[in-house]
Amino acid sequence: MIQLISDYSKLLLTAMGHTLVMALYSLVFASFIGLLFGMLSVLNSKVCKIIARVFVDIIRGVPMIVLAFFVYFGIPYAFKNMLNIRFTFTSLQAGIICLSLNCGAYMAEIIRAGIQSVDKGQMEAARSLGMPYWRSMKKVVLPQAIRTMIPSIINQFIITLKDTSILSVIGFPELVNTAKSVISVTHQSFQIWIIVGFMYLVIITLLSRLAKRLERRLNRSSGEQK
Amino acid sequence: MENKNNIKVHVSHLKKNFGHLEVIKDISTDVYEGEVVVILGPSGSGKSTFLRCLNRLEESTSGEIIVDGNKINDKKADINKIRENIGMVFQHFNLFNNLNVIENLTLAPTQLKKLSKEKAVEEAMHMLKKVGLEEKAYAFPAQLSGGQKQRVAIARSLCMHPDIMLFDEPTSALDPEMVGEVLQVMRDLAADGMTMLIVSHEIGFAREVADRVIFIDNGYIIEEGTPQEVIMNPKEPRAIDFFNKVL
Ligand SMILES: Nc1ncnc2c1ncn2[C@@H]1O[C@H](COP(=O)(O)OP(=O)(O)O)[C@@H](O)[C@H]1O
Ligand SMILES: [Mg+2]
Numbered sequence: 001m002i003q004l005i006s007d008y009s010k011l012l013l014t015a016m017g018h019t020l021v022m023a024l025y026s027l028v029f030a031s032f033i034g035l036l037f038g039m040l041s042v043l044n045s046k047v048c049k050i051i052a053r054v055f056v057d058i059i060r061g062v063p064m065i066v067l068a069f070f071v072y073f074g075i076p077y078a079f080k081n082m083l084n085i086r087f088t089f090t091s092l093q094a095g096i097i098c099l100s101l102n103c104g105a106y107m108a109e110i111i112r113a114g115i116q117s118v119d120k121g122q123m124e125a126a127r128s129l130g131m132p133y134w135r136s137m138k139k140v141v142l143p144q145a146i147r148t149m150i151p152s153i154i155n156q157f158i159i160t161l162k163d164t165s166i167l168s169v170i171g172f173p174e175l176v177n178t179a180k181s182v183i184s185v186t187h188q189s190f191q192i193w194i195i196v197g198f199m200y201l202v203i204i205t206l207l208s209r210l211a212k213r214l215e216r217r218l219n220r221s222s223g224e225q226k
Numbered sequence: 227m228e229n230k231n232n233i234k235v236h237v238s239h240l241k242k243n244f245g246h247l248e249v250i251k252d253i254s255t256d257v258y259e260g261e262v263v264v265i266l267g268p269s270g271s272g273k274s275t276f277l278r279c280l281n282r283l284e285e286s287t288s289g290e291i292i293v294d295g296n297k298i299n300d301k302k303a304d305i306n307k308i309r310e311n312i313g314m315v316f317q318h319f320n321l322f323n324n325l326n327v328i329e330n331l332t333l334a335p336t337q338l339k340k341l342s343k344e345k346a347v348e349e350a351m352h353m354l355k356k357v358g359l360e361e362k363a364y365a366f367p368a369q370l371s372g373g374q375k376q377r378v379a380i381a382r383s384l385c386m387h388p389d390i391m392l393f394d395e396p397t398s399a400l401d402p403e404m405v406g407e408v409l410q411v412m413r414d415l416a417a418d419g420m421t422m423l424i425v426s427h428e429i430g431f432a433r434e435v436a437d438r439v440i441f442i443d444n445g446y447i448i449e450e451g452t453p454q455e456v457i458m459n460p461k462e463p464r465a466i467d468f469f470n471k472v473l
Contacts, residue, residue, distance in 0.1 A: 119318075119320070121316055121318055121320035122320060122322060122323070124283055124316070124320060125314075125316065125320035125321075125379075126322070126333075126334075127283065127306075127309065128281055128283065128309055128312070128313075128314040128383075129309065129310070129313075129333075129334035129338070129382070129383070129386055130306045130307065130308075130309040130310035130334060130338050130386065131306070131333075131334055131337060131338065132306050135337060139322075139333060139337070140322050140324065140325075140333075143324040144323055144324045147324075
């Protein structure tokens with residue numbers, strides 16, 4: 001085991017790095033997607049609500065592995081056949097698109113629920129003073145909504161980090177894919193999967209600790225004593 | 227008290243439906259500068275809806291509302307600007323929970339009137355003194371009693387220097403021992419000449435402070451006049467019935 005770790009640590013750490021890069025990019029894009037569709041679903045417009053609903057339902061209703069194959073193989077194939085345009089996504093690009101869409105859809109739901117959990121009277125009071133809609137949203141509603149959203153957002157981020165492993169199917173050299181190649185050489189499946197599992201565990205534990213601390217800080221700085 | 231030359235709120239043939247439900251059927255009235263109008267009526271009769279139409283928290287279905295010369299329902303009207311001039315106090319206070327008292331009071335003035343932070347805080351402290359709560363300037367809403375919350379809410383409205391104040395059952399969510407402190411603040415406001423529309427179940431307060439009482443039932447004004455006329459000598463059966471129950 002020690003031998004195994006010293007032989008392959010560099011390779012596995014690099015793969016871990018790939019996993020993190022993919023997750024981080026996805027989280028950033030997912031936040032924007034989530035904010036966009038979350039906002040659309042609370043706007044006072046049927047069309048906006050329907051657009052948001054359809055997006056969320058599609059993404060949540062399709063397994064990510066299907067989405068991954070669709071983006072990585074399906075879309076370039078369609079472009080070649082129908083438009084005669086040749087292009088491919090790298091597996092990293094395709095992975096980020098899938099994870100961003102997937103995580104973004106769940107984020108949209110979290111953001112929608114968070115905003116709707118804030119009493120309607122808060123917005124009405126701000127509007128009755130003459131504050132415009134978006135300013136009221138930003139100064140009064142969102143700060144309260146975010147506090148209730150934080151635990152779910154952190155949870156969703158952790159799920160997304162783990163979901164990077166699904167993207168091993170399109171060949172991105174993240175941790176699971178790399179582990180498979182190492183096993184094909186060493187045949188030490190038991191040990192490698194323990195090492196890989198341990199690596200995920202460490203990263204995710206660290207991240208959730210960090211998130212907890214952030215959550216406490218945010219609660220403190222917003223000042224409300226419970 | 228009121229200045230009959232200056233109409234502050236003009237409402238004519240106001241109608242408001244929620245889907246198929248006709249809540250306000252036909253209401254017309256004028257409110258003069260400095261006048262205190264108390265609106266009475268059974269629960270569900272449309273009192274809140276009427277008040278909320280006045281600052282367009284609800285879009286009226288038809289009819290005309292003119293506040294301070296501004297047509298509220300005009301699509302071109304700058305409703306935010308108009309609302310700055312119409313304070314509203316809610317049954318459940320609706321203080322901004324993420325902000326402390328002084329921030330509650332200074333948010334809109336600094337955002338909308340481009341007041342400097344210092345100037346806004348100074349003015350907010352003045353308003354807090356008026357409602358007797360300077361010592362709570364840095365408390366959060368969650369740390370206040372109901373009566374204190376409502377006084378802060380009134381001060382928050384006053385910081386925008388409105389010409390007109392709307393009160394929707396300002397004491398209905400309060401424990402009985404806190405009703406008095408809020409009514410006192412409203413009494414002071416009335417004495418200062420504020421134009422006020424108050425939905426309330428405080429009959430004693432209405433008799434004492436109101437220049438005029440409006441009794442709404444089922445989407446219509448069915449009695450209107452001095453407190454003496456409406457409360458002590460109602461003519462409509464439904465009003466007589468109502469006052470028999472509450473007095
Ligand atoms: N946003 C709304 N959507 C649908 N119905 C409403 C809405 N607001 C009020 N109503 C209905 O309108 C009627 C009058 O309500 P309201 O104006 O709150 O009465 P009051 O304040 O006199 O008790 C009630 O039947 C109520 O259910
Ligand atoms: Mg009401």
